[in-house]
Amino acid sequence: MSIPDVPSVFKQPSAADRPWWWQLVDASGAEVSVDGELAGQRFANQSDAESWVGEVWQDLLDAGVAAVVLFEHDRQVYGPMKLTA
Numbered sequence: 001m002s003i004p005d006v007p008s009v010f011k012q013p014s015a016a017d018r019p020w021w022w023q024l025v026d027a028s029g030a031e032v033s034v035d036g037e038l039a040g041q042r043f044a045n046q047s048d049a050e051s052w053v054g055e056v057w058q059d060l061l062d063a064g065v066a067a068v069v070l071f072e073h074d075r076q077v078y079g080p081m082k083l084t085a
Contacts, residue, residue: 018042020049023069024060025080034063046070046077057083 020043024032033039038059043049053060053068060068061083069079 018044019073020044020046021071022049022053023071023079024065025067025069026064027066029067029080032063032065034060034065038063046072 021041024034024038026032038056041052043052049070065083067080067082069081070077
């Protein structure tokens with residue numbers, strides 16, 4: 001007996017479905033790894049990505065992130081954008 005394929009509504013979206021993502025960097029510009037819900041977030045559009053970083057910027061700062069860089073797939077859209085004034 002084989003298990004049927006998982007219906008698409010239960011599958012995790014692919015990078016093609018969610019091409020927008022943030023690179024998280026420290027003050028020197030080196031990429032920062034974070035754990036938990038802050039790690040590996042991907043978004044369907046630029047607006048969702050920007051809203052997310054606006055909601056969690058303090059958590060990112062607390063995790064050692066000094067700035068963020070927005071990408072669509074592998075194209076840098078803008079940044080680095082500092083999380084402090």
